[in-house]
Amino acid sequence: MPDLSAFPIAKRWPAKHPDRLQLYSFPTPNGVKVSIALEEIGLPYEAHAVDIGKNESWTPEFLSLNPNGKIPAIVDPNGPGGKPLGLFESGAILLYLAEKTGKLMPADPALRYETIQWVFFQMAAIGPMFGQVGFFHKFAGRDYEDKRPLERYRDESKRLLGVLETRLDGRDWIMGDYSIADVSILGWVRNLVGFYGARDIVEFDSLKRVPAWLERGLARPAVQRGLDIPKRP
Structure with missing residues (x-):
């Protein structure tokens, strides 16, 4: 049975199945x-809810x-060489999982x-820009008298959606086949x-293409399940 005692995070969020990948x-x-x-x-994995509303990611x-201090993070008890591996940054984790399993990533090096x-x-672009739109349109930033920040991030988000719209011309998915690009x-x-x-x-x-792509993605059973994991406290 894998030993996760070297990871302090496993003390606060104990593993019921230490042989499985741990998702925080x-x-x-x-x-x-x-x-x-x-x-x-x-x-196989075990999910642990890290309640960011209670600042648990700063413990x-x-x-x-x-x-x-940001979610998500993982501990894979079966990392490279059979040794446990801790990893953070969602993009790095996606790459790791794709390469570990040979799934959601083209085998061809150029396509990879x-x-x-x-x-x-x-x-680098979609996450930071869309997040700023959220802040200035929905959260505390909406009360700012100066609307130029919202306008800046709104316009950049529209541009980024246009990049996706162009990329999806003639494709169902960003790479043609469904991949971690779509997941991200x-x-x-x-x-x-x-x-x-x-x-x-x-x-x-x-x-036209981005809304259709989003609808296709959200219809996938694995996406529907993943959107609700871990359960909110």
Whole structure:
């Protein structure tokens, strides 16, 4: 039986199944990337809810695994060489899971790097920009008298949606076949037009391919399951 005692996070969130991959997360756009990927891949795992509303990601136990204090993070008891591996950053975790299992990633080296570039596109652009729209449109930023920040992030988010719209011309999925590129972006687009309530201000319904892509993605059973993992307390 794998020994996770070297990971302080396992003391606060004890493993019932220490032989399985341990997921420490919350159902946010970044968090559900990993739960969706795990559901799609079919790799056995155990999910632990890290309640970010209670600042649990800033506890010493969580920080011991991710010093940046952000979900998600994982501990794989069966990491490289059969040794336990702790890992944070959702994009890095997606790459690790895809390469560990040979799923959700093209085998062709050129297509593999092309897939990785779209994951980085999400990490570097879509996540930060959509998140700022959420802050300035739905949360505390909406009370700011100066609307230029919202306008800036709204316009950039519209541009990024346009990049996706162009990419999806003639494709059902970002890489043609479903991959971690889609997994990384689905939750963010869903949040932008749903939870953030920004559908109208980014003119989402003026697009054709992105809404259809989102609908296809959300119809996948593994995506439906992953969006609700871990359960909110």
